[in-house]
Amino acid sequence: MTVNGGMSVANSGILKVAMPKGRIYKQASKLFRQAGLPIPEDFDDSRRLIIQVPEANMEFIMAKPVDVPTYVEYGVADIGIVGKDVLMEENKDVYELLDLGIAKCRMSVIGMPDWKPVIHPRVATKYPSVASQYFREQGQQVEVIKLNGSIELAPLIGLADRIVDMVETGQTLRENGLVEMETLFQVTSRLIANRVSYRLKNTAIQELCDRLGVAISERV
Ligand SMILES: Nc1ncnc2c1ncn2[C@@H]1O[C@H](COP(=O)(O)OP(=O)(O)OP(=O)(O)O)[C@@H](O)[C@H]1O
Numbered sequence: 001m002t003v004n005g006g007m008s009v010a011n012s013g014i015l016k017v018a019m020p021k022g023r024i025y026k027q028a029s030k031l032f033r034q035a036g037l038p039i040p041e042d043f044d045d046s047r048r049l050i051i052q053v054p055e056a057n058m059e060f061i062m063a064k065p066v067d068v069p070t071y072v073e074y075g076v077a078d079i080g081i082v083g084k085d086v087l088m089e090e091n092k093d094v095y096e097l098l099d100l101g102i103a104k105c106r107m108s109v110i111g112m113p114d115w116k117p118v119i120h121p122r123v124a125t126k127y128p129s130v131a132s133q134y135f136r137e138q139g140q141q142v143e144v145i146k147l148n149g150s151i152e153l154a155p156l157i158g159l160a161d162r163i164v165d166m167v168e169t170g171q172t173l174r175e176n177g178l179v180e181m182e183t184l185f186q187v188t189s190r191l192i193a194n195r196v197s198y199r200l201k202n203t204a205i206q207e208l209c210d211r212l213g214v215a216i217s218e219r220v
Pocket residue numbers: 021022023024064065066082083084085086103104105166167168169187188189
């Protein structure tokens with residue numbers, strides 16, 4: 001069967017999972033194992049990008065976190081795991097199925113302790129869409145500057161007077177003399193699904209959701 005602009009999403013019984021590399025992987029793979037899905041331990045340090053787990057009828061596509069919604073929207077992955085931050089920023093046409101409760105942090109506005117309103121405010125962030133929408137809703141006109149990392153540098157070197165970024169422990173803020181001014185929303189990782197896959201592989205996806213749901217509720 002061919003769907004989604006010529007891409008085949010449902011012509012095999014295997015469930016393709018877009019799994020983010022990096023900090024979500026450790027917690028996500030632990031949750032999958034607790035749900036009885038046997039991701040072999042030796043994958044944790046592997047450089048392989050496609051990992052088959054035939055016992056579970058699954059295939060893991062090891063992705064950069066920000067690309068997960070794209071793989072799922074195009075149907076090259078049936079389901080994926082992604083932070084709510086990325087999901088909000090990317091705004092792709094996918095189903096959000098489950099809050100996995102892992103990789104907890106929050107999206108916040110951050111600045112110098114002596115911050116004062118300025119005439120042409122600049123806000124640096126990895127999340128330009130989320131930041132623009134937030135300040136628009138606040139009725140504040142700001143220039144949003146997209147950066148790709150080390151966002152906390154921006155106010156320290158005079159590139160921006162505020163930033164929108166993730167806070168987890170607060171260590172990065174403390175070590176750089178910055179303060180959290182407002183929280184936009186709490187972030188956890190979510191299970192998302194391709195719309196066509198959700199219909200055509202519903203039994204497998206529902207079973208996975210049920211297993212993960214039990215593992216989440218049993219977690220201490
Ligand atoms: N302290 C934190 N800072 C940022 N994101 C966090 C933090 N803790 C949990 N997360 C979550 O983990 C996700 C992935 O973060 P990670 O740093 O692995 O990827 P990334 O930001 O895309 O980095 P890279 O560009 O190095 O791949 C984020 O999208 C967010 O949902």
